[in-house]
Amino acid sequence: MPEYLFDFLDELEYLKDPQRTAIITDIDGTISEIAPTPQEAHVDEEMRKILRKISERYRVLAFISGRPVHEALRMVGVPEAIYVGNHGLEYIINGRYERLREVDDYLPIIRKCAIELKKKTPDENIIFEDKGICYSIHYRQCPDPKLTEERIMDTLREMPESRRIRVDHGRMLVELKPPVEYNKGLIVRKIIEESDVSSAVYLGDDVTDADAFRELRKLESEMMIKAASVIVLSEEIPDEIKDSASFYVSGVPEVLRFFRWLLK
Structure with a gap:
């Protein structure tokens, strides 16, 4: 501590x-x-x-x-x-x-994953934030945030395209990013x-x-x-x-x- x-x-x-x-x-x-x-x-x-x-x-x-x-x-x-x-x-x-400059090649893939994820997780409490380069999926307002996070991650794993990008976690959000170090x-x-x-x-x-x-x-x-x-x-x-x-x-x-x- x-x-x-x-x-x-x-x-x-x-x-x-x-x-x-x-x-x-x-x-x-x-x-x-x-x-x-x-x-x-x-x-x-x-x-x-x-x-x-x-x-x-x-x-x-x-x-x-x-x-x-x-x-x-x-x-x-x-x-x-x-x-x-x-x-x-x-x-x-x-x-x-x-x-x-390395991020540009991944922007269409990130957007495609975000759009597909939105279709497969229809929940008005989930906020999809297009940040130009990255995409944040906020689940803070969902009744069961932990269950919603699991649903988001399970859905992403079913998408072949998601293996070509980086998926990170933050405070009550999942973020889709270019796989740039x-x-x-x-x-x-x-x-x-x-x-x-x-x-x-x-x-x-x-x-x-x-x-x-x-x-x-x-x-x-x-x-x-x-x-x-x-x-x-x-x-x-x-x-x-x-x-x-x-x-x-x-x-x-x-x-x-x-x-x-x-x-x-």
């Missing part, structure tokens, strides 16, 4: 060097509350104001999300920051959009190496954030940086994901409290 973040702030003073520190965070469940549907989630104005102040003070502020990158930018509303969408498959840096950990390493910082913190709340937590540990062991990984706890997070982080906070309000501390 990670340590409670606010018991160790004295040890994290190194994060207060704005020219040598990268502040990197997930969005949903970290700087915004989890909502019943993706469309209902939002970053509140108090959080946005603090993020703008961090952007003004710190040389590196980055947001890494499973959402499409332009949607992440719209949701957060801090244009000077780095935005990474679809778990690292596309990003906006200095206002320029780029995505991994890229994740939040690799993009965290890329941001840190290209920014030439000496310290970093990453905050997240989901299964995919564990890749970033583990990558920070590697970067520390390589003596490249000092780093802190912070998980935002919830009942939906498996224990092994919790254990991959160094510290924990109890919710989005405590993330805001931590950001305020950074600015003191």
